[in-house]
Amino acid sequence: xxxxxxxxxxxxxxxxxTLLTQHGYRVEALAGAREGHAALITGDxxxxxxxxxxxxxxxxxxxxxxxxxxxxxxxLVVTARDALDDRVAGLDAGADxxxxxxxxxxxxxxxARALIRRNRADRALGIRFGPLELTxxxxxxxxxxxxxxxxxxxxxxxxxxxxxxxxxxxxxxxxTRLARSGEALSDAAIEVAIHRLRRRxxxxxxxxxxxxxxxxxxxAAEPTPES
Numbered sequence: 001x002x003x004x005x006x007x008x009x010x011x012x013x014x015x016x017x018t019l020l021t022q023h024g025y026r027v028e029a030l031a032g033a034r035e036g037h038a039a040l041i042t043g044d045x046x047x048x049x050x051x052x053x054x055x056x057x058x059x060x061x062x063x064x065x066x067x068x069x070x071x072x073x074x075x076l077v078v079t080a081r082d083a084l085d086d087r088v089a090g091l092d093a094g095a096d097x098x099x100x101x102x103x104x105x106x107x108x109x110x111x112a113r114a115l116i117r118r119n120r121a122d123r124a125l126g127i128r129f130g131p132l133e134l135t136x137x138x139x140x141x142x143x144x145x146x147x148x149x150x151x152x153x154x155x156x157x158x159x160x161x162x163x164x165x166x167x168x169x170x171x172x173x174x175x176t177r178l179a180r181s182g183e184a185l186s187d188a189a190i191e192v193a194i195h196r197l198r199r200r201x202x203x204x205x206x207x208x209x210x211x212x213x214x215x216x217x218x219x220a221a222e223p224t225p226e227s
Contacts, residue, residue: 001046001116002176005029006036006062007078008055012101016049019105020112026179033057040066044160044176045073046116049108052079052090060093067094074115078108129165130220131204136163143204153178154197161197161208161218170215 003025007013010031017029028043030036033054040048048066052059063075075095079086082100090098096115099108126135133142139155141148150158160177161169175185178193194216198208205221 001025002044003027003112004036004039004043004045004048004073006033006048006054006059007031007051008053009051015105016108019109023109025112031055033059033062037062037065040071040073041069042170042172044173046119047074047076047112049076049078049112050095052077052081052086060089063090063095064093074119076108076111076115078103127162127165129162129218130206132158132162132206132220134159134162143201143206148200150200153193154200157193157197158201158218161216165218165220168211168215168217174215 001024003020005013005016005020005027007016007029008031013029013031017027020027028039028045030039031054033056036048036050036054039045050059050063054062059077059079063077066073066075075097077090077095077098078101079090079098080101081087081090087098096118097111099111120136126133131144133145134140136159139150139152141150141155141158156177157174160174171187171190174190174193178190179185194208194210201208207219207221208216209219210216
């Protein structure tokens with residue numbers, strides 16, 4: 001599970017990153033609104049933990065911008081702003097939960113788990129694309145109605161492409177989804193993963209197309225017109 005922390009307090013940022021990493025999360029930690037916005041729009045995260053007071057922008061404005069751009073990553077606000085109006089503004093902007101500083105790390109971790117669990121339950125939906133059938137989070141995949149065994153990496157890549165079928169998925173999104181804890185995924189490793197998945201899908205007329213300079217997209221062959 002991939003988490004993003006956007007917090008300008010270096011000590012708290014490091015403490016949160018250390019704690020959540022120890023609990024098995026892959027954690028990226030940033031200090032500003034602009035870089036946080038870019039990471040959330042281009043990356044693949046299960047949760048964002050966002051402070052409202054940032055050196056280059058307001059957290060409420062950042063959350064509102066993310067929701068306007070249809071970024072559905074769950075957001076947990078952590079802030080010293082404890083007034084009712086601040087809570088209402090954060091939740092109305094699109095935050096999913098609100099935690100006032102100072103807080104116990106145990107409570108933050110529990111709230112993070114709850115938000116991720118709720119989001120995954122909401123996303124437990126089936127996808128049908130051409131001959132492909134899969135359910136988000138379920139490694140069982142059907143192609144032409146028959147089960148197909150995939151490696152964990154092949155499944156993660158296929159799920160990412162299938163959710164955005166017909167849309168370009170960039171290398172940054174793929175690297176975030178496929179990287180193991182502490183591992184940076186190289187362009188070469190991504191290309192190997194794409195090549196292997198292509199070979200698995202080709203017999204079913206599903207194609208992973210390279211869009212030069214942008215990324216990859218999943219396509220199904222057009223049906224042949226009957227004569």
